[in-house]
Amino acid sequence: xxxxxxGQFKTSYAADQQIFPILQDRWAILGILAFAFVAVPLxxxxxxxxxxxxxxxxxxxxxLGVNLLVGYCGQITLGAGAFxxxxxxxxxxxxxxxxxxxxxGALLLxxxxxxxxxxxxxxxxxxxxxxxxAVATLAAQFFxxxxxxxxxxxxxxxxxxxVSVSNxxxxxxxxxxxxxxxxxxxxxxxxxxxxxxxxxxxxxxxxWMAIRDMDVAAEVIGIRPMYAKLSAFAVSSFFLGVAxxxxxxxxxxxxEPAAFSLxxxxxxxxxxxxGGLGSIMGSxxxxxxxxxxxIFLNQLLPWLGGLVGVTISTAxxxxxxxxxxxALIVFFLIVEPHxxxxxxxxxxxxxxxxxxxx
Amino acid sequence: MAFFLEVLIGGLMTGMxxxxxxxxxxxxxxxxxxxxxxxxxxxxxxxxxxARFSEWIPGWLGVANPVVANxxxxxxxxxxxxxxxxxxxxxxxxxxVNQEGATLLMATLxxxxxxxxxxxxxxxxxxxxxxxxxxxEPVMVLENIFAGGLLINKEDFIAAxxxxxxxxALALFFQKTATxxxxxxxxxxxxxAQSIGIPLNRIWVIVWCVAGIVxxxxxxxxxxxxxxQFSLVTVALRALPVVILGGLTSVPGxxxxxxxxGVGEKVSEVYLGPLVGGGIEIWFAYxxxxxFLLFRPQGLFGEKIIDRV
Amino acid sequence: xxxxxxxxxxxxxNVSLAFGGVKALTDISFEVREHEVRAIIGPNGAGKSSxxxxxxxxxxxxxxxxxxxxxxxxxxxxxxxxxVGIARTFQNIALFKxxxxxxxxxxxRNLKMKANIFQQAFRLGxxxxxxxxxxxxxxxxxxxxxxxxxxxxxxxxxPYGLQKRVDLxxxxxxxxxxxxxxxxxxxxxxxxxxxxxxxxxxxNDQMGTTIVLIEHDMGVVMDVSDRVVVLDYxxxxxxxxxxxxxxxxxxxxxxxxxxx
Numbered sequence: 001x002x003x004x005x006x007g008q009f010k011t012s013y014a015a016d017q018q019i020f021p022i023l024q025d026r027w028a029i030l031g032i033l034a035f036a037f038v039a040v041p042l043x044x045x046x047x048x049x050x051x052x053x054x055x056x057x058x059x060x061x062x063x064l065g066v067n068l069l070v071g072y073c074g075q076i077t078l079g080a081g082a083f084x085x086x087x088x089x090x091x092x093x094x095x096x097x098x099x100x101x102x103x104x105g106a107l108l109l110x111x112x113x114x115x116x117x118x119x120x121x122x123x124x125x126x127x128x129x130x131x132x133x134a135v136a137t138l139a140a141q142f143f144x145x146x147x148x149x150x151x152x153x154x155x156x157x158x159x160x161x162x163v164s165v166s167n168x169x170x171x172x173x174x175x176x177x178x179x180x181x182x183x184x185x186x187x188x189x190x191x192x193x194x195x196x197x198x199x200x201x202x203x204x205x206x207x208w209m210a211i212r213d214m215d216v217a218a219e220v221i222g223i224r225p226m227y228a229k230l231s232a233f234a235v236s237s238f239f240l241g242v243a244x245x246x247x248x249x250x251x252x253x254x255x256e257p258a259a260f261s262l263x264x265x266x267x268x269x270x271x272x273x274x275g276g277l278g279s280i281m282g283s284x285x286x287x288x289x290x291x292x293x294x295i296f297l298n299q300l301l302p303w304l305g306g307l308v309g310v311t312i313s314t315a316x317x318x319x320x321x322x323x324x325x326x327a328l329i330v331f332f333l334i335v336e337p338h339x340x341x342x343x344x345x346x347x348x349x350x351x352x353x354x355x356x357x358x
Numbered sequence: 359m360a361f362f363l364e365v366l367i368g369g370l371m372t373g374m375x376x377x378x379x380x381x382x383x384x385x386x387x388x389x390x391x392x393x394x395x396x397x398x399x400x401x402x403x404x405x406x407x408x409a410r411f412s413e414w415i416p417g418w419l420g421v422a423n424p425v426v427a428n429x430x431x432x433x434x435x436x437x438x439x440x441x442x443x444x445x446x447x448x449x450x451x452x453x454x455v456n457q458e459g460a461t462l463l464m465a466t467l468x469x470x471x472x473x474x475x476x477x478x479x480x481x482x483x484x485x486x487x488x489x490x491x492x493x494x495e496p497v498m499v500l501e502n503i504f505a506g507g508l509l510i511n512k513e514d515f516i517a518a519x520x521x522x523x524x525x526x527a528l529a530l531f532f533q534k535t536a537t538x539x540x541x542x543x544x545x546x547x548x549x550x551a552q553s554i555g556i557p558l559n560r561i562w563v564i565v566w567c568v569a570g571i572v573x574x575x576x577x578x579x580x581x582x583x584x585x586x587q588f589s590l591v592t593v594a595l596r597a598l599p600v601v602i603l604g605g606l607t608s609v610p611g612x613x614x615x616x617x618x619x620g621v622g623e624k625v626s627e628v629y630l631g632p633l634v635g636g637g638i639e640i641w642f643a644y645x646x647x648x649x650f651l652l653f654r655p656q657g658l659f660g661e662k663i664i665d666r667v
Numbered sequence: 668x669x670x671x672x673x674x675x676x677x678x679x680x681n682v683s684l685a686f687g688g689v690k691a692l693t694d695i696s697f698e699v700r701e702h703e704v705r706a707i708i709g710p711n712g713a714g715k716s717s718x719x720x721x722x723x724x725x726x727x728x729x730x731x732x733x734x735x736x737x738x739x740x741x742x743x744x745x746x747x748x749x750x751v752g753i754a755r756t757f758q759n760i761a762l763f764k765x766x767x768x769x770x771x772x773x774x775x776r777n778l779k780m781k782a783n784i785f786q787q788a789f790r791l792g793x794x795x796x797x798x799x800x801x802x803x804x805x806x807x808x809x810x811x812x813x814x815x816x817x818x819x820x821x822x823x824x825x826p827y828g829l830q831k832r833v834d835l836x837x838x839x840x841x842x843x844x845x846x847x848x849x850x851x852x853x854x855x856x857x858x859x860x861x862x863x864x865x866x867x868x869x870x871n872d873q874m875g876t877t878i879v880l881i882e883h884d885m886g887v888v889m890d891v892s893d894r895v896v897v898l899d900y901x902x903x904x905x906x907x908x909x910x911x912x913x914x915x916x917x918x919x920x921x922x923x924x925x926x927x
Contacts, residue, residue, distance in 0.1 A: 013799050013802045013803060013806070014799055017798060017799075017802070074460075076460050076463070076464075123652070124648060124651050124652060127651060127652055127655060128651050128655045129460075130393075130458070130459040130460050130463065131393040131459055131460070131463050132602070132651055132655055133651075134460075134463060135598050135599065135602055135644070135647055135648075135651065136647075136648050136651050138595075138598065138644055139641065139644035139645055139647065139648040142640050142641040142644050143641045143644070143645065145640060145641075146637055146638065146640050146641050149637070150634070150635035150636065150637055151634075151635060152635075195788045195789070198787060198788050198789065198790040199784070199787055199788050202782075202787040202790065202794060202798065203773075203776075203777060203780040203782065203787060203797075203798075204784055204787055206766070206770055206773055206774045206777070207774070207777060209763060209765055209766050209770070210763050210766075210774050212765065213762075213763035213764050213765045213766070214761050214762075214763060214764075216725075216745075216761070217757065217761035217762075217763070218763075218774070219744075219745040219746050219749075220723060220725070220745040220748070220749060220754075220755060220761075221749055221754070221774055221775050221777060221778075221837065221838075221841060222746060222749030222750060222777050222778035222841065223746075223774070223777050224746055231784060235784070262595075266467065266471075269464070269467070273464060278765065315483065316479065319475045319478040319479045319483070320475065320479065321475070322471050322472075322474055322475030322478070323471070323472050323474075323475030323476055323479065324475075325468075325471050325472075325475075326467075326468045326469060326470065326471030326472030326473070326474070326475060327468070327472050328468070329464065329465070329467065329468030329471065330449075330450050330465050330468040330469060330472070333454065333457075333461055333464060333465045333468065334450070334453040334454060334465075337461065
């Protein structure tokens with residue numbers, strides 16, 4: 001009853017097209033942003049930043065990228081990790097080889113490089129779809145795994161493909177402490193989320209969804225599948241590239257190719273499936289879920305084991321984690337293919353009526 | 359020259375082993391239109407079962423003879439794979455009838471993770487041995503034609519033989535039997551097959567059981583060669599390009615594709631590898647598959663993929 | 668039919684189409700004049716849908732030409748057809764199930780939207796203006812087809828008759844010169860058919876759109892169309908005004924039956 005849009009009439013198309021047309025939603029978002037930018041840094045400790053918040057923010061960005069491609073445009077990808085890697089290593093190269101390259105510049109250039117690579121490896125989507133496309137994206141994953149390990153130029157002649165960066169700063173402000181890193185990633189995420197929302201509610205977003213829903217009909221109304229699909233790969237890879245740069249620069253500090261392996265690609269795919277395909281909020285839900293679940297299980301399982309008198313080792317927990325991920329994927333695909341985002345919007349629908357039954 | 363032949367033969371044999379794993383993919387796809395990403399996990403799971411049971415049985419049942427232990431372990435592992443097949447059909451496939459390919463693919467990805475975790479929880483995550491009496495020593499052949507002879511691995515040779523036999527049996531099954539035809543109908547269109555009275559669920563259980571056995575055989579052979587460990591899953595991932603090359607619906611395609619990939623990998627690693635830094639095995643197969651996807655997505659022997667308006 | 672019927676806008680010459688051994692169309696020739704309503708009729712399997720598919724490039728004929736306002740097209744594809752001003756609806760409603768009615772119709776404006784990805788991402792200036800402009804135009808179509816009440820509904824939830832209307836709206840959003848309607852009344856009850864006939868006539872009348880439609884309901888065809896083409900087994904067996912065609916003995920025996 002509190003959450004009703006009764007009385008909120010829109011008198012212009014512009015008002016109707018807002019991102020948050022319902023007043024309560026606008027207040028909620030402002031509240032969340034205020035909380036995230038102001039309250040969290042005051043109360044969170046270093047562990048919270050390092051282990052949960054910063055990975056959540058960066059992986060949300062990556063999940064957003066994957067969702068644009070898989071959820072909005074319907075092109076399956078198992079090679080998302082490779083594009084994160086391209087973004088990270090490209091940003092690294094720009095920092096190392098170009099004097100005075102600012103952090104944001106390097107990250108953006110890393111993103112654009114990843115976008116270009118994304119377009120190239122997206123070409124198979126013009127010929128095949130579904131599992132065939134999945135195999136094609138795996139080629140990207142394995143190729144770049146190898147390239148960053150063996151091609152010395154990419155890693156400034158490091159022997160094992162591992163590189164590192166330090167002394168990050170933004171317009172003179174250092175980005176060293178967990179709080180500073182958190183705020184930087186948060187700012188980047190908010191900007192990119194806005195961009196993603198604008199794209200998905202604009203003409204290109206409709207093109208992507210048309211291709212996803214019925215690409216033959218899309219062509220008939222004047223959408224070129226090539227442009228739509230390759231632009232989806234480009235934008236998605238851009239997001240992934242920037243996320244990769246953030247992951248390497250801000251979260252890890254130093255990394256090797258294994259940070260962006262096939263496991264990472266699967267992890268991202270799981271995030272968008274569980275969170276909700278074709279939903280911006282879904283990317284956040286999925287990322288939160290996947291980041292928090294292992295930590296949650298790490299506490300829960302030994303405790304449960306303790307209840308029944310069984311000790312569960314850390315290896316045991318990680319195996320259980322894998323099983324639970326797998327089971328959850330299957331569960332969501334069967335029960336709620338639209339993921340947590342759908343559960344959330346169903347809840348909101350109910351909330352509009354509550355406490356009345358209808 | 360002799361060296362090249364050795365590389366070639368080595369490649370052919372590895373290729374045969376890839377074919378074994380690829381067979382599992384082809385079977386399931388042919389019969390249910392599902393691309394089973396979990397095949398690799400099934401190979402590992404089956405191999406783990408075999409390895410651990412052959413270890414445990416002498417202790418539990420006091421059986422001293424390793425051959426008997428192995429046979430018992432094989433039977434138990436096979437039964438476990440049947441159970442896995444039945445559970446997968448019951449809990450997952452049944453609920454996803456007529457969903458599109460991408461959804462099913464992601465579901466099998468989930469199954470893969472689940473089986474992976476389950477295997478490690480139940481059977482452990484160390485490296486385990488499988489010893490089914492495969493000869494380990496290499497042998498020299500053709501010493502009179504080539505100076506010094508060609509070094510051939512007996513184990514690989516036997517593995518290749520087993521694979522060939524299995525493949526021949528399966529090819530016959532699909533082409534010549536009524537069940538085989540029913541399986542092909544199901545792969546074509548679930549609903550249509552259901553509506554002419556083909557018992558979808560039973561068929562799927564049968565197919566996944568057969569795929570499970572194939573996974574078990576592949577697991578035993580690979581496990582015997584490499585030891586049973588997680589990298590088996592990576593091997594299975596290598597089998598995906600094989601089915602792309604050969605054609606997802608073709609059993610002979612799985613063999614030819616496997617041979618091509620096996621040879622291609624070895625030859626390119628030996629002759630091309632040093633030029634670009636080595637280690638190209640991890641992507642050679644996939645890049646080859648990529649080329650095929652661009653120009654001939656149905657593979658060498660697969661059916662043309664038709665898009666209806 | 669208040670519009671003056673103009674010159675030939677679409678000319679199909681000797682079109683032949685075969686799928687493997689099956690001859691869908693054999694040597695079909697007819698023309699369509701600007702502002703007219705041209706019906707294509709014939710028994711099931713006569714090749715009507717194939718004809719429409721050839722016009723908008725979904726199928727490529729083995730022989731024959733499509734001449735649009737004097738321009739010859741040996742090879743047409745759906746995108747080119749859309750660019751040239753040909754829109755169509757589908758027998759099996761090819762709507763985008765994951766989007767709302769409004770978004771579906773907005774996709775029809777795609778060719779007219781020029782803002783690039785960067786402009787759309789930041790939603791400033793040109794992109795913002797465009798969205799509002801085209802939204803206004805789409806709302807006109809929504810008013811015209813009386814579907815205001817369902818504009819935010821996901822199309823998958825709509826009843827069949829309304830889905831067909833949305834299909835029509837999407838085609839109209841392209842502001843086409845030639846509108847191809849593939850059995851627009853299929854599966855409708857009498858009321859829905861009356862509504863749809865009214866809409867089709869209004870489109871032809873108010874917007875001047877040339878319409879080529881496939882329809883089975885003879886009453887509708889006779890009332891709505893200016894001229895009719897009759898196909899049977901992929902061959903043309905009749906061509907003229909509804910009255911002329913009705914009196915054609917070949918057409919009667921093949922299709923209309925003794926009752927007419």
